[in-house]
Amino acid sequence: MSSPIKTYCIIGDPVQHSLSPIMQNSAFSALGIKSSYISFRVPPRELKTSIESLKSIGIAGFNVTIPHKISILPYLDVLDNTASKSNAVNTVKNEGGQLTGYNTDLYGFIQPLYKRNIDFKGIKVLIMGAGGAAYAIVTALSYEKEIGEIIIVNRSTQNASNLVQHGLKLGLNTHKDDFNNLSKLALQSDLIVNATSIGLNNESSPIGRDNINPKSIVYDIIYKPIITDLLGKAKDVNAKVVYGYEMLLAQGAQAFKIWTGLDAPIHAMKKALFGIFGEPQ
Numbered sequence: 001m002s003s004p005i006k007t008y009c010i011i012g013d014p015v016q017h018s019l020s021p022i023m024q025n026s027a028f029s030a031l032g033i034k035s036s037y038i039s040f041r042v043p044p045r046e047l048k049t050s051i052e053s054l055k056s057i058g059i060a061g062f063n064v065t066i067p068h069k070i071s072i073l074p075y076l077d078v079l080d081n082t083a084s085k086s087n088a089v090n091t092v093k094n095e096g097g098q099l100t101g102y103n104t105d106l107y108g109f110i111q112p113l114y115k116r117n118i119d120f121k122g123i124k125v126l127i128m129g130a131g132g133a134a135y136a137i138v139t140a141l142s143y144e145k146e147i148g149e150i151i152i153v154n155r156s157t158q159n160a161s162n163l164v165q166h167g168l169k170l171g172l173n174t175h176k177d178d179f180n181n182l183s184k185l186a187l188q189s190d191l192i193v194n195a196t197s198i199g200l201n202n203e204s205s206p207i208g209r210d211n212i213n214p215k216s217i218v219y220d221i222i223y224k225p226i227i228t229d230l231l232g233k234a235k236d237v238n239a240k241v242v243y244g245y246e247m248l249l250a251q252g253a254q255a256f257k258i259w260t261g262l263d264a265p266i267h268a269m270k271k272a273l274f275g276i277f278g279e280p281q
Contacts, residue, residue: 006035011042012065017224020063023252026272030265051075061093061259069132076101086139088132091255105136108251112242120144126151126185129195130159137195142170149173153182183211194220199228209233223248226280
């Protein structure tokens with residue numbers, strides 16, 4: 001008797017842009033696993049009922065994206081250390097009706113920087129955004145004890161203040177600054193991270209080309225479009241860039257392992273993302 005097909009999904013709003021379905025379905029296919037992965041739009045007001053529905057239909061697991069990474073916390077039964085430390089969740093596993101939250105964004109964010117052999121000692125980090133992804137980013141950076149400082153810039157100053165407190169609790173020299181000072185701050189930063197949704201719809205980055213130091217590293221966690229306005233400006237001045245798809249791929253591989261217990265077929269997942277054209281240089 002064949003085993004039943006397991007279903008996984010990603011929840012968020014918006015979610016139609018997500019490349020997780022094509023990436024995870026390619027991984028299942030590559031290893032001959034009878035599973036499917038779909039996207040599921042969940043407006044904020046419907047989060048609680050949607051989680052209850054997913055549990056009732058026996059969803060095997062799901063990913064969580066904007067704007068639910070923090071607001072989902074009360075609806076989970078157990079939090080893994082990665083989730084409790086970052087106070088945000090992007091991956092959930094359902095085991096017999098018990099929902100366990102994880103945060104694979106920590107690994108997803110930091111791995112591309114490790115691949116580039118980044119020296120974190122004394123660096124100045126500028127983070128735009130104060131949502132769930134930003135919490136994971138600050139938490140990932142907390143493992144690098146010699147970072148000089150982390151500056152949070154966000155349109156909501158209260159959210160920025162909350163993230164600053166999170167960073168301070170993790171032992172990081174963290175503070176916030178005014179959004180109006182973004183250009184000046186960017187020019188003085190060694191690592192610039194866009195953890196907002198600015199660029200998802202091809203919007204112009206609030207950081208201008210003249211405010212990017214060629215010696216800086218510019219990291220945009222948005223993966224579609226692959227080259228956002230911010231990354232395009234960074235490439236124009238020959239700054240080192242980190243693409244959002246790199247974080248997507250690394251965190252997705254971790255989620256796959258949590259769900260299946262197997263190492264993810266990275267090559268198949270990457271091929272699904274880029275097809276015959278290959279990854280950008």
